[in-house]
Amino acid sequence: xxxxxxxxxxxxxxxxxxxxxxxxxxxxxxxxxxxxxxxxxxxxxxxxxxxxxxxxxxxxxxxxxxxxxxxxxxxxxxxxxxxxxxxxxxxxxxxxxxxxxxxxxxxxxxxxxxxxxxxxxxxxxxxxxxxxxxxxxxxxxxxxxxxxxxxxxxxxxxxxxxxxxxxxxxxxxxxxxxxxxxxxxxxxxxxxxxxxxxxxxxxxxxxxxxxxxxxxxxxxxxxxxxxxxxxxxxxxxxxxxxxxxxxxxxxxxxxxxxxxxxxxxxxxxxxxxxxxxxxxxxxxxxxxxxxxxxxxxxxxxxxxxxxxxxxxxx
Ligand SMILES: C[S@@+](CC[C@H](N)C(=O)[O-])C[C@H]1O[C@@H](n2cnc3c(N)ncnc32)[C@H](O)[C@@H]1O
Numbered sequence: 001x002x003x004x005x006x007x008x009x010x011x012x013x014x015x016x017x018x019x020x021x022x023x024x025x026x027x028x029x030x031x032x033x034x035x036x037x038x039x040x041x042x043x044x045x046x047x048x049x050x051x052x053x054x055x056x057x058x059x060x061x062x063x064x065x066x067x068x069x070x071x072x073x074x075x076x077x078x079x080x081x082x083x084x085x086x087x088x089x090x091x092x093x094x095x096x097x098x099x100x101x102x103x104x105x106x107x108x109x110x111x112x113x114x115x116x117x118x119x120x121x122x123x124x125x126x127x128x129x130x131x132x133x134x135x136x137x138x139x140x141x142x143x144x145x146x147x148x149x150x151x152x153x154x155x156x157x158x159x160x161x162x163x164x165x166x167x168x169x170x171x172x173x174x175x176x177x178x179x180x181x182x183x184x185x186x187x188x189x190x191x192x193x194x195x196x197x198x199x200x201x202x203x204x205x206x207x208x209x210x211x212x213x214x215x216x217x218x219x220x221x222x223x224x225x226x227x228x229x230x231x232x233x234x235x236x237x238x239x240x241x242x243x244x245x246x247x248x249x250x251x252x253x254x255x256x257x258x259x260x261x262x263x264x265x266x267x268x269x270x271x272x273x274x275x276x277x278x279x280x281x282x283x284x285x286x287x288x289x290x291x292x293x294x295x296x297x298x299x300x301x302x303x304x305x306x307x308x309x310x311x312x313x314x
Pocket of ligand 1: 017018019020040041042043044045046047048064065066067070092093094095115116117118119142235238239
């Protein structure tokens with residue numbers, strides 16, 4: 001019988017991150033007691049907690065997050081929950097998951113979960129410039145303290161060419177006014193550096209024609225901020241590198257579940273899964289991506305764009 005998961009019980013103080021497609025992803029991973037599971041995107045530990053419930057005290061979790069604050073939150077979630085199995089945390093990009101598994105002394109895994117993008121606390125309280133609703137510095141890195149050689153939003157906005165800005169805002173941001181916005185950013189930075197979210201948001205807003213702006217249901221800066229964030233963290237590159245590494249590490253009958261929020265990411269996952277299906281090395285469990293129910297989208301509007309795909313290694 002299917003065990004119903006109560007998502008509302010997940011957090012009293014985790015800045016209200018509600019795990020998306022929780023039931024579907026956890027059921028889809030087909031976890032057994034004593035399994036070894038990789039959570040490549042710990043976030044606040046919402047999915048991990050359910051993984052822990054399924055694999056029990058003989059199970060092992062390898063948890064990754066590029067954000068050290070997320071690791072702390074996930075640790076809290078699991079210690080409050082009283083998980084007695086083994087758990088190893090790695091504060092790194094999931095594109096390095098091969099080295100992570102090596103360091104953890106784990107050769108094969110039974111399940112891998114990727115829940116892409118950002119958690120609610122990152123957007124709302126990290127102060128790293130993911131939101132245009134507050135005055136924040138332009139950082140937008142997953143890592144809390146970006147290293148000196150790491151790209152930040154400040155660098156993207158103030159030094160990348162108009163052509164590259166147009167490209168990332170239109171492809172990652174899916175913003176139809178990308179060209180106008182990129183031009184406005186370049187014109188503005190000629191007068192002085194763009195250093196805060198409010199400054200950037202205002203430039204974007206003014207670059208979008210008034211009539212189009214009035215018709216939009218979302219804030220005019222939403223898409224551009226998304227495009228810049230995805231470029232800063234090379235999110236598409238990281239996913240493309242991580243998929244074969246995770247699949248390679250799966251045991252026979254092991255499953256991988258990916259929740260994505262962007263059409264480019266969903267396409268990468270879909271094509272990779274199709275390739276494995278054609279090769280005869282995997283069975284695709286979700287012929288079509290699973291999406292959130294009406295009830296879930298009502299309770300958690302962020303789940304509206306989520307797509308879940310699951311594959312099983314043969
Ligand atoms: C949507 S949240 C995950 C939420 C989590 N499933 C939960 O229920 O609490 C995505 C998390 O993945 C992390 N992340 C995104 N891309 C990453 C990458 N390439 N490498 C490592 N962590 C990444 C983010 O820092 C964020 O904490």
